[in-house]
Amino acid sequence: MESSSSGSVSDEVGLYLHVPFCKSRCTYCDFVSFTDFSWVEEYFRALWKEIELWSKFLPKVRVGTIYIGGGSPSDVPFELLEKTLERIRHMFLIADDFEFTIEVNPNCEFVERLESLSVNRVSIGLQAADDEVLKRVKRRHSVDDFFRTYEIAKSFAKVNVDFIVGLPTESDRTIENDVRIVEMLKPDHVSIYLLETHEIELKTSVDQVVEDRYGRFVEAVKAMGYHRYEISNFALNGSFCRHNLKYWRNQDYVGLGVAAGGHLGRIRYVNSSRFDEYISKLKNGSFAFDHFSKNDDLQELKETIFMGLRLSEGVSIERLRRLWRTFEPEELFSDLLGEFLEIKDESLRMTERGFDLSARVLADVIDRISLMAVGR
Numbered sequence: 001m002e003s004s005s006s007g008s009v010s011d012e013v014g015l016y017l018h019v020p021f022c023k024s025r026c027t028y029c030d031f032v033s034f035t036d037f038s039w040v041e042e043y044f045r046a047l048w049k050e051i052e053l054w055s056k057f058l059p060k061v062r063v064g065t066i067y068i069g070g071g072s073p074s075d076v077p078f079e080l081l082e083k084t085l086e087r088i089r090h091m092f093l094i095a096d097d098f099e100f101t102i103e104v105n106p107n108c109e110f111v112e113r114l115e116s117l118s119v120n121r122v123s124i125g126l127q128a129a130d131d132e133v134l135k136r137v138k139r140r141h142s143v144d145d146f147f148r149t150y151e152i153a154k155s156f157a158k159v160n161v162d163f164i165v166g167l168p169t170e171s172d173r174t175i176e177n178d179v180r181i182v183e184m185l186k187p188d189h190v191s192i193y194l195l196e197t198h199e200i201e202l203k204t205s206v207d208q209v210v211e212d213r214y215g216r217f218v219e220a221v222k223a224m225g226y227h228r229y230e231i232s233n234f235a236l237n238g239s240f241c242r243h244n245l246k247y248w249r250n251q252d253y254v255g256l257g258v259a260a261g262g263h264l265g266r267i268r269y270v271n272s273s274r275f276d277e278y279i280s281k282l283k284n285g286s287f288a289f290d291h292f293s294k295n296d297d298l299q300e301l302k303e304t305i306f307m308g309l310r311l312s313e314g315v316s317i318e319r320l321r322r323l324w325r326t327f328e329p330e331e332l333f334s335d336l337l338g339e340f341l342e343i344k345d346e347s348l349r350m351t352e353r354g355f356d357l358s359a360r361v362l363a364d365v366i367d368r369i370s371l372m373a374v375g376r
Helices: 035-059 078-091 111-117 129-137 145-156 172-185 205-225 242-248 274-285 297-310 317-323 354-357 358-374
Strands: 010-019 060-071 094-103 121-127 160-166 189-194 225-231 234-235 254-255 261-262 269-270 288-293 342-343 347-350
Touching: 010 225, 010 242, 035 078, 035 254, 035 274, 060 078, 060 242, 078 094, 078 111, 078 242, 078 358, 094 111, 094 242, 111 145, 145 160, 160 172, 160 205, 172 205, 189 205, 205 234, 242 254, 242 297, 254 269, 297 317, 297 358, 347 354, 354 358
Parallel strands: 010 060, 010 254, 060 094, 094 121, 121 160, 160 189
Antiparallel strands: 189 234, 225 234, 254 261, 261 269, 269 288, 342 347
8 A cells, every 4th residue: 555645545554542531620631531431331332333443444454553542541440441452453453563552640550450451652641740730730649659650650661751831830840840750760751741832922921931941841851862853742762652653744543532533545534522422423333523524635735744844853845745746845935944944854844943933833834835825
């Protein structure tokens, strides 16, 4: 099979499974998630039906990465996760070197059992190394819980630690604690997000304080030897998240579960975010799409460049020209090159300054591509 840029599905895809249950909602969360666990078993039965449907639609495709996110996958019964993996193994071809990531909270009760599922990458949502901040945003764990979970996970898997900068009651000391955690444990991978996006032009002194904290945290992590390979993601010794790279490289992946989305060849889809509709459609043997479309050249170009510029490697200019023959970055982005964008190794990339203002830069890039298409 050919690459997704040609419109055909690749030989290897990623699987994302959305587990939308949390025992409680954190104050900052805007993901599709539910606290009513009476639906858990019925939801998983629908998810298993969706796995079966996709296995019939993609019978010869190999699965290279699996990622279970949420919600809080570590809040549901372990046996449901176990049965889900059994179905995936039974219905799909699995690559020998597959990457299997699961998100867990630091109070996960069964983290040691994940090894039996062949999980080899664990993403722990610490968010802040400050118990007062964690309480304020209604996280159900302490920093000590994180240390316990980290040590267990590290014994059998690569580990990512998630941090969020800009949480209520955060202080400079919070960031110092975050940096100390990374320096002490040296996890394989670190994700550092801003609660309120730092790329938009800041208007208040409070915003500037958060911006400065974010910058200090990023620079400290880079000084420890971490490679900032994506705007918010940092890897040690090449420990990139292979699954997420499929998103950023606009490659092929199947999204399973309520509100999950996928990209296959030129197909882009998103499942219904309505719990009842998702379950009802799958009970009736049909997919639960809320949106389903086939990208034309322009839309595929926009998605490829929008996602690719998030990576330090950027996106191949040759690939972009296969999508749009007359694409000329030197002409289109002449005033952005140097400060925000650069062309290096035949790829279009963002500079560090571009990373710092990525929302504005990416919006500008997409606007210019739209104008380019109108004027062709």
